[in-house]
Amino acid sequence: MAAVDRPKTKPRVPAVDGWFTLDGDDGPALIGSRCQRCGTYSFPKQLNFCPNPACTSQDFDEVELSRHGRLWSYTNNCYQPPAPYVPPSGGFQPFAIAAVELEAEQMVVLGQLTAGVDVSELHVGQDVVLVVETLFEDDEAEYLVWKWRPIEPDATSGSAPRDQETHDA
């Protein structure tokens, strides 16, 4: 049997189906749901029942959530998590995780921060934007996930000025 050349570029596929878009006019977005009756959002999307106890709606729209948010909190994970976490192909590297407040949805959504973010540079309230990055890869594909990328304070318009704070790590 002849040797098969491996394709130079592996397919890039979402690590989970239906949780985020890869593209769009304004970039990728998380896919949530919005209750048609009371306006409550859910992430991941919830198309069967409304979490609002006063609402019995069964009608929901799939919606793209805000791409921009503000850090509610953040951490750096220094130890490799257990399976089903899959380390990147180069081996485990500490990575940062953020909890991000979305203003329109009035909710906090988790996500990894983009590779290489230094948590000592971050502060609560800082603006972040949603991007898509590789989570891990295997022989078949590169698996993608949503991540949050900090925006430099001077690169954003409309972000409230905030005193710089320093923290011991």
Add this chain to the structure above:
Amino acid sequence: MRDHDVAILGVGMHPWGKWGRNFVEYGITAARAALDDAGLTWSDVDFVAGADTIRNGYPGFIAGSTFSQALGWRGNRVASCYAACASGAQALDTARAHILAGLCDVALVVGADTTPKGFFAPVGGDRPDDPDWLRFRLLGATNPTYFALYARRRMELYGATPEDFAQVKVKNAKHGLANPNARYRKAVTVDDVMASPIVADPLRLLDICATSDGAAAIVLASMDAARRHTTNPVKIRAISTVTPTFPQTIIEMPNFATDSAAAVAPPERSFKDAIAWAAYEQAGIGPEDLDVAEVYDLSTALELDWYENIGLCKPGEAERLLRDGETALGGRIPVNPSGGLACFGEAIPAQALAQVCELTWQLRGHAGGRQVEGASVGLSCNQGLFGHGSSVIVVR
């Protein structure tokens, strides 16, 4: 006495550790100790409530019947309760409800676990519709990840420092020195904590509780039945097992997002505030009435959150309470005189029961070198994965 009191006739534990044996052994040791403490035998028990363990390699649910079988089938009624870390409180509440409904006189409540080394991991297999599986796959979010998010927020909002967090460990380690059931009985310094590796920034290894083997058991009885055995028992006056109220706006394990508050304003009390509050309302007392508290210090920083959640101080004042020594033995309101999870490590289904065992010893004046002088009202607080609150108030 109130008409919804039940008596704690006996308490018992198997020491926490990393013993590597089957959890049923630990549970039976604790159950027999609790029965001895009550002056009763297995044949006196009408009802068994088991705090379940479901993970860690055991197939299926491990239930009240497991302990009944190990003590010897007697055809007694059982209940099996799973509420993650709050399982013990749910089992206790189920037993209490049976007694208060007149369905039984004496109930045995048992929780026990054997845990793997390292991080808690989700149940095995490919389960891409389970948020507890997906948070590890998509985020690499371990339990300490969530603890760290809360800790960092305390630092930014309230000016907490890593040294404050370390001081919680120092305090609890000192308390635990006098506890024969604690796994770690060694004094710890701030420098020790600060020299331990960062697990999830800003939390270090010694800020985060370990996973342990252990068991705790409690014999409950109706006040009428109790009078045949004792004159002044410790009594359970309240058990809270509440869920959050929508919208729950604090991110919780194992979720990816909070509820949305776009349509409904957040409730007056956060989930963790509401857990203790429900117990206070049931008991007809307030935080000012407490002599001692056992709270769920999964991390050092989380213990500070609990000070505020159970009403010992206003939000943002927990660090001051700690720095002033008010929550240490000898202080105004000692917290975790047992040594807490810092000295025990977590044996999930046993932990909420272990808190009540400690409060019972405290209220009897039998806590030895960790005794809170004159304690007559105690509160435990705990929170289980997936929205299980638990708080127990005991009085004497």
